[in-house]
Amino acid sequence: MLRLLLGYLNIAHMAMLKSGLGTKKNCLLNRSVFLLKFLSFIFLVFFFCEFLVYYFVIFQCAWPELRSTSKAHSSAPLKAMFLSDTHLLGEIRGHWFDKLRREWQMERAYQSALWLLQPDIVFILGDLFDEGKWSNPKAWENDVSRFQSMFRHPPQTELIVVVGNHDVGFHYEMTEYKLKRFEKAFNLTFEKVVTRKGISFVLVNSVALEGDGCVICRAEEDHILKVSRQLNCSRNKNQLEFGKKCGKVHLLPPSAPILLQHYPLYRASDSECTGEDSASPEEKQVQFIEKYDVLSQDASEKLLQLLQPRLILSGHTHSACTVFHGDVPEISIPSFSWRNRNNPSFIMGLITAEDFALQKCFLPTENTVIYIYSVASIMLLLSAVFQFALINTLKSFYTPKEKPV
Numbered sequence: 004m005l006r007l008l009l010g011y012l013n014i015a016h017m018a019m020l021k022s023g024l025g026t027k028k029n030c031l032l033n034r035s036v037f038l039l040k041f042l043s044f045i046f047l048v049f050f051f052c053e054f055l056v057y058y059f060v061i062f063q064c065a066w067p068e069l070r071s072t073s074k075a076h077s078s079a080p081l082k083a084m085f086l087s088d089t090h091l092l093g094e095i096r097g098h099w100f101d102k103l104r105r106e107w108q109m110e111r112a113y114q115s116a117l118w119l120l121q122p123d124i125v126f127i128l129g130d131l132f133d134e135g136k137w138s139n140p141k142a143w144e145n146d147v148s149r150f151q152s153m154f155r156h157p158p159q160t161e162l163i164v165v166v167g168n169h170d171v172g173f174h175y176e177m178t179e180y181k182l183k184r185f186e187k188a189f190n191l192t193f194e195k196v197v198t199r200k201g202i203s204f205v206l207v208n209s210v211a212l213e214g215d216g217c218v219i220c221r222a223e224e225d226h227i228l229k230v231s232r233q234l235n236c237s238r239n240k241n242q243l244e245f246g247k248k249c250g251k252v253h254l255l256p257p258s259a260p261i262l263l264q265h266y267p268l269y270r271a272s273d274s275e276c277t278g279e280d281s282a283s284p285e286e287k288q289v290q291f292i293e294k295y296d297v298l299s300q301d302a303s304e305k306l307l308q309l310l311q312p313r314l315i316l317s318g319h320t321h322s323a324c325t326v327f328h329g330d331v332p333e334i335s336i337p338s339f340s341w342r343n344r345n346n347p348s349f350i351m352g353l354i355t356a357e358d359f360a361l362q363k364c365f366l367p368t369e370n371t372v373i374y375i376y377s378v379a380s381i382m383l384l385l386s387a388v389f390q391f392a393l394i395n396t397l398k399s400f401y402t403p404k405e406k407p408v
């Protein structure tokens with residue numbers, strides 16, 4: 004397409020040259036026309052790579068289809084988008100150009116996806132920020148305000164976030180102050196089970212599942228126990244002793260919940276993960292460290308036992324993976340930032356109380372964008388050299404030669 008465009012511009016330019024060769028006036032005009040074409044071409048390439056390419060690529064994604072027919076569902080499916088690890092750079096480690104580039108890419112990808120796919124709800128599974136664990140109050144305010152501007156959304160779409168280790172620090176760095184400012188910034192203080200269209204999403208602070216009895220850990224365990232009780236009561240609504248055991252419990256929809264957290268449940272490594280955006284062969288050799296790369300075995304078993312989820316979605320590893328815990332699938336969502344991988348993606352989920360279907364949507368790869376810029380730069384350079392040589396040749400050809408004395 005680019006070659007065609009440049010070819011067209013060249014033909015037009017040649018026609019202009021032919022119409023009035025050699026005069027000083029026309030030479031100046033030709034230079035101006037060439038400069039105009041040159042700038043237009045740069046603008047077109049830039050506009051495509053920085054704006055249109057996101058629409059062009061995401062347009063190819065479609066919501067998945069549920070296995071069961073629509074009659075089998077109690078309500079219309081919920082369209083949910085899941086992404087993770089946006090890692091907005093902070094003031095300590097973030098170079099201004101790196102920040103500008105990555106944030107522009109994520110903003111355009113997110114806004115294009117919202118416009119094209121119109122999800123009902125979006126979940127971001129932690130590590131929204133790179134330096135939330137270190138940020139002073141001013142830097143934190145700045146990061147949150149940039150995040151809210153990039154991930155702005157229309158009123159009919161909800162955005163819900165889960166906390167990650169880069170937002171509040173690993174267990175040993177996490178303080179109540181950091182956790183509260185995160186919860187306040189994203190209005191998470193009251194709602195830890197999100198219920199929409201008969202579907203329960205349980206949001207877990209997986210950084211607090213250390214199991215060492217720390218204050219934050221105890222609060223998180225209490226929250227999980229409370230949700231577990233609510234779910235049990237909701238499932239056993241028709242049993243005899245319901246009133247005695249569950250009289251004051253706030254009931255949830257009876258269907259099994261979807262568990263959303265930052266750390267994946269325990270797995271030994273990514274060696275079993277497949278797909279073009281799974282970890283590299285070298286990374287797959289590395290054994291995971293419990294409570295650092297993944298949850299501990301103990302915490303993972305407890306979560307599965309207490310919540311009995313039908314689906315788990317997690318982030319943190321920056322690479323894709325699908326594993327099964329018994330018959331419960333867990334999807335690890337890769338990072339949404341080009342800083343962390345060449346081919347970021349997000350998951351599109353069509354979910355009802357009874358069923359769900361998931362589909363991955365890839366964003367443009369960074370290699371493609373760099374390739375387009377490189378080819379365009381070479382074409383521009385060659386075109387500039389050619390035009391310069393052509394104008395000089397024509398000038399020398401039509402300049403009257405001095406008569407010999």
Ligand SMILES: [Zn+2]
Pocket residue numbers: 130167168169265318319320
């Ligand atoms: Zn993380």
